Amino acid sequence: MGIVLAAIRAAGIMLVSLVIAGMMIGYLAFNMPDLLNSALNVAGIAKGWITNTTNTGISAEYNIWLKFLIQDQQLVFMALVILVRLVLALAWSAMLAAFPSKRVG
Secondary structure, three states: OHHHHHHHHHHHHHHHHHHHHHHHHHHHHHHOHHHHHHHHHHHHHHHHHHOOHHHHOOOHHHHHHHHHHOOHHHHHHHHHHHHHHHHHHHHHHHHHHHOOOOOOO
């Protein structure tokens, strides 16, 4: 039963982080469009570095799939998801440290 609860908790954290990251994208788009534009520009540079065969040494038959599947928007969104997951993990750790006698998790 413990593994089922752990899987449900992990799925919940992933879902919450995706929703919060989506809300962050919306907030940035409406309130800080210059920052979101800069993030998209950096993601474009990162995509160019990832798909450059000189840097990676990946053959053209595989590199076309990277170019096709990786988008700038996806890179920005996934970076925000990772950031949200880190913040959630730190908040959860702080809550466990603040209440050591009660079993929260």
